[in-house]
Amino acid sequence: MLNELQTKQALQQVLDSVELPKLTKKDEKVFLERLAQHFPSLIGQLHTLYGERYDFFLYLQKLVVVLAKAFAGRKRKWKNLDEKRLSNPSWYRSEKMLGMAVYVDLFAGDLKKLQMKIPYLKSLGINYLHLMPLYKAPEGDSDGGYAVSDYRKVDPKLGTEKDLAQLAEALSDEGISLVLDFVFNHTSDEHQWAEQARKGNPEFKDFYYFFTDKQEVEEYNQTCREIFPTVRRGSFTFLEDVEKYVWTTFNSFQWDLNYSNPAVFNAITDEMLFLANIGCEGLRLDALAFIWKEKWTQCESLPKAHTLIQCFNTCLQIAAPAVLFKSEAIVHPDEVAQYIDKQECQLSYNPLMMALMWESLATRETKLLTASLKKSFEISDQCSWVNYIRCHDDIGWTFDDAVAEQLGINGYEHRRFLNQFYTGKFDGSFSQGVPFQENPTTGDCRVCGSLASLAGLERAIEADDSQAIEHALKRIRLLNSINLSIGGIPLIYQGDELGILNDHSYLNDEFKREDARWVNRPQISPQAVALAETKGSYQHRINQDLKQMIALRRNHPEFGNAKTEILETYRSQLFAYCRTNAKGEQLLALCNFAESTQSIPASICDILGSRRPRDLLSGNQLVGEDILLAAYDVLWLKVTE
Ligand code: GLC
Ligand code: GLC
Numbered sequence: 001m002l003n004e005l006q007t008k009q010a011l012q013q014v015l016d017s018v019e020l021p022k023l024t025k026k027d028e029k030v031f032l033e034r035l036a037q038h039f040p041s042l043i044g045q046l047h048t049l050y051g052e053r054y055d056f057f058l059y060l061q062k063l064v065v066v067l068a069k070a071f072a073g074r075k076r077k078w079k080n081l082d083e084k085r086l087s088n089p090s091w092y093r094s095e096k097m098l099g100m101a102v103y104v105d106l107f108a109g110d111l112k113k114l115q116m117k118i119p120y121l122k123s124l125g126i127n128y129l130h131l132m133p134l135y136k137a138p139e140g141d142s143d144g145g146y147a148v149s150d151y152r153k154v155d156p157k158l159g160t161e162k163d164l165a166q167l168a169e170a171l172s173d174e175g176i177s178l179v180l181d182f183v184f185n186h187t188s189d190e191h192q193w194a195e196q197a198r199k200g201n202p203e204f205k206d207f208y209y210f211f212t213d214k215q216e217v218e219e220y221n222q223t224c225r226e227i228f229p230t231v232r233r234g235s236f237t238f239l240e241d242v243e244k245y246v247w248t249t250f251n252s253f254q255w256d257l258n259y260s261n262p263a264v265f266n267a268i269t270d271e272m273l274f275l276a277n278i279g280c281e282g283l284r285l286d287a288l289a290f291i292w293k294e295k296w297t298q299c300e301s302l303p304k305a306h307t308l309i310q311c312f313n314t315c316l317q318i319a320a321p322a323v324l325f326k327s328e329a330i331v332h333p334d335e336v337a338q339y340i341d342k343q344e345c346q347l348s349y350n351p352l353m354m355a356l357m358w359e360s361l362a363t364r365e366t367k368l369l370t371a372s373l374k375k376s377f378e379i380s381d382q383c384s385w386v387n388y389i390r391c392h393d394d395i396g397w398t399f400d401d402a403v404a405e406q407l408g409i410n411g412y413e414h415r416r417f418l419n420q421f422y423t424g425k426f427d428g429s430f431s432q433g434v435p436f437q438e439n440p441t442t443g444d445c446r447v448c449g450s451l452a453s454l455a456g457l458e459r460a461i462e463a464d465d466s467q468a469i470e471h472a473l474k475r476i477r478l479l480n481s482i483n484l485s486i487g488g489i490p491l492i493y494q495g496d497e498l499g500i501l502n503d504h505s506y507l508n509d510e511f512k513r514e515d516a517r518w519v520n521r522p523q524i525s526p527q528a529v530a531l532a533e534t535k536g537s538y539q540h541r542i543n544q545d546l547k548q549m550i551a552l553r554r555n556h557p558e559f560g561n562a563k564t565e566i567l568e569t570y571r572s573q574l575f576a577y578c579r580t581n582a583k584g585e586q587l588l589a590l591c592n593f594a595e596s597t598q599s600i601p602a603s604i605c606d607i608l609g610s611r612r613p614r615d616l617l618s619g620n621q622l623v624g625e626d627i628l629l630a631a632y633d634v635l636w637l638k639v640t641e
Contacts, residue, residue, distance in 0.1 A: 095560030385488030430456030
């Protein structure tokens with residue numbers, strides 16, 4: 001490690017030896033100040049990764065030029081945004097934050113038409129918009145766009161680079177933060193780097209992991225998890241033409257990048273800053289757990305994976321500090337937590353809460369949810385969860401087996417039960433999901449389906465059972481209520497605001513048929529929107545329930561920057577938490593995860609200092625010694641006078 005003086009000298013040496021692009025006096029000052037401020041982190045992190053190399057300094061020089069060029073090319077609009085966000089660093093913890101994730105084509109048709117949907121988004125209160133991967137990708141199967149062939153080109157089916165730039169500006173003008181995918185674990189095999197590497201071009205041959213020795217590949221396979229076991233066993237693909245194996249954690253056409261090569265780090269940083277300069281404010285770090293590999297490890301969440309992400313973040317702090325990182329670590333909760341840090345990922349998906357809300361609905365018991373969130377919900381107050389109920393992927397049951405064990409739950413058996421339950425195979429299940437990636441060796445499996453179908457609406461409508469329908473609607477409301485109030489940015493997945501059911505049309509498409517996740521990637525048709533606007537429809541009810549809660553969230557600061565305490569209810573069906581902000585404003589949420597009425601003594605409200613709070617949702621003030629919660633009821637309690 002370098003000391004302070006050596007770091008200063010190193011910076012000076014870099015600046016003396018490279019030619020930086022032309023900048024205005026003011027911009028030059030900003031850039032050099034930021035570079036000086038973050039250089040100790042930058043060089044430290046790079047040194048951890050590449051310090052052993054004789055050419056370390058060369059790559060450092062090149063990186064500084066990449067940063068300077070990106071900064072020079074950054075529009076004034078985004079530079080102003082940088083300043084704005086730096087002066088209010090906790091902006092993303094506001095109660096006004098509300099996210100939505102959409103596919104450009106499925107939601108709007110193309111980028112131009114998406115721009116016309118801004119009023120729709122605003123009418124919902126959306127100010128954070130995640131556009132699913134929209135980059136150039138292989139024809140046919142591209143893993144829903146997660147096989148990127150060119151980070152700088154827009155998929156021509158969605159429009160042009162100019163359309164994207166215009167959309168980014170329009171969103172920003174309307175106060176909507178654009179979030180894009182940073183798919184940096186792999187590229188598609190059609191990316192020019194991959195094509196050059198395949199041809200043996202010396203500049204690119206170490207951009208990916210190639211092996212000629214089958215033995216070595218099998219050694220790695222012994223310790224690595226299989227992600228898509230029904231597509232292909234193991235983590236490698238044999239390339240017949242060049243007689244080599246290439247590392248492919250996901251599909252065979254998604255080649256893992258080799259970050260042990262500093263040229264890859266520099267090249268991807270360049271691509272990342274290109275995305276930042278489109279004007280996005282968030283980058284979703286796709287599959288970030290897999291980016292560093294070491295023999296005889298699981299090759300997931302290794303210490304250097306963290307260093308690598310921190311290093312990317314440092315680059316952003318220098319060249320585009322308005323941009324946040326969102327971690328997509330769908331792994332063990334203790335590992336999820338390790339990515340959440342101001343210096344690493346300011347935002348993170350909350351897969352634990354997502355999975356356990358579903359778990360509690362299936363079991364009608366909240367003990368695993370309560371115990372797990374007590375342990376894992378609290379994160380740095382400079383960071384924020386991105387809470388979600390459904391997304392474009394499957395549901396994996398990523399809870400901590402040790403926590404389950406203490407409650408007498410066997411993790412393995414319980415996951416089997418949950419898979420059975422949510423694929424509707426368990427007797428009495430309300431759910432209608434589709435199994436995904438059953439692993440013949442481990443018996444592991446995940447579940448796909450839309451919020452409404454998994455919560456029971458599809459099955460209840462088929463059975464024409466009005467009570468079952470009522471319960472399904474209330475389950476949806478219950479999950480939405482937690483998502484909106486427990487603390488973090490709520491992320492609504494396209495179509496869930498409209499109560500859209502599973503979409504089986506993917507079975508007719510040869511490129512989608514094998515990937516059940518398409519069952520929850522529906523086209524958002526005008527009819528679906530109209531149905532949700534039609535009074536008396538189930539979809540209208542779902543939509544109205546959601547809108548009511550969104551309006552309450554926006555108007556009460558306790559939903560924003562506040563601390564969450566998960567409470568013990570001593571009632572197996574109830575789940576409770578209390579939010580308190582710096583001004584002492586509080587909200588107590590009580591949720592019933594069962595279809596039977598539950599009661600709890602009003603003394604649970606003592607945390608609010610009054611047993612007579614008002615429920616924001618119904619407007620009713622509590623009376624009496626016991627609080628009653630009907631089937632799947634939710635109370636948002638606040639002392640109002
Ligand atoms: C992420 C995406 C998923 C994709 C995978 C590979 O997990 O959410 O859809 O298959 O990464 O890019
Ligand atoms: C694995 C990955 C997760 C991804 C999913 C896609 O579970 O850990 O990141 O979303 O596969 O199916």
